[in-house]
Amino acid sequence: MEAQKQERDMLRQKELLQVSGLYKTYEGKSSGKQAAPVINGASFSIQANETVGLVGSSGAGKSTIGRIVAGIEQADKGQLIYQGQDLLSMKPKARREATRSIQMIFQDPYESLSARMTIAQLIAEPLVIARLYKNDPARRTELVREALQEVALPPERYMHRYAHELSGGERQRVGLARAFVTRPQLIVADEPTSMLDTSLRLDLLRLMRELSLRHGIAYLFITHDLALTRGFCDRLLVLDQGQIVETGTPEEVAENPQHPFTLRLIGAVRELDQF
């Protein structure tokens, strides 16, 4: 365990993603007025093998940042340096290749998995999209089996089933296996536990942590639940009005918040606890 920790600490000195001065405005609101930016100059970084929690109130822009990092949404302005490459200045094809090792998991395991595909097909899909092992179906199957094993779902019991035959917790594990199958360096996890009950939440976080320890994966973990970040996140980013206003370990942020918004966020959580 100590050796694993040392390896993690060494890996972590390597910068994986550097985001600076990120802006995003959603156009098309009917009022005719100039829409306000949702992301308003956000800057942060993620080290290799680091689990970074992104917290903030509802509507703060957490999912938007996650989608921009995963390449699902375009930023208007800013810099996204991933593994030394400036993503926002790249042509779409080059960017797709440079970000093959970024995957995303979503809040709703019911919506994010197609009902018509078997679990094996669902997990293989990212390999198909990335055209990996195109002429080697046996290798693809092997990777799917390994991904299922990594999330503690025995392949022979799950490969040929469909998402609607699984429980919410099992579906979320399939989502994780699907993200893992391309062997990513970074997984953006957008509220992946919010539809699960408490014990399943902790199971999924444990699995994510083990996966990160075994394979050196970094996470950008989006959540509105500060309590969940303790023991799971190495560091938190607090997002307010489209800017990162504070960063620190979950303990530092909870016990000694520096920014008035963080103080309010923590106050709101405490009030909820007493409700």
Ligand SMILES: Nc1ncnc2c1ncn2[C@@H]1O[C@H](COP(=O)(O)OP(=O)(O)OP(=O)(O)O)[C@@H](O)[C@H]1O
């Ligand atoms: N596709 C879109 N088109 C227009 N506005 C959008 C779009 N997606 C998000 N928004 C708006 O951008 C703001 C930030 O949304 P986002 O989903 O990023 O916030 P969030 O912090 O993840 O919120 P929550 O915790 O409630 O999921 C919100 O005001 C939202 O209504």
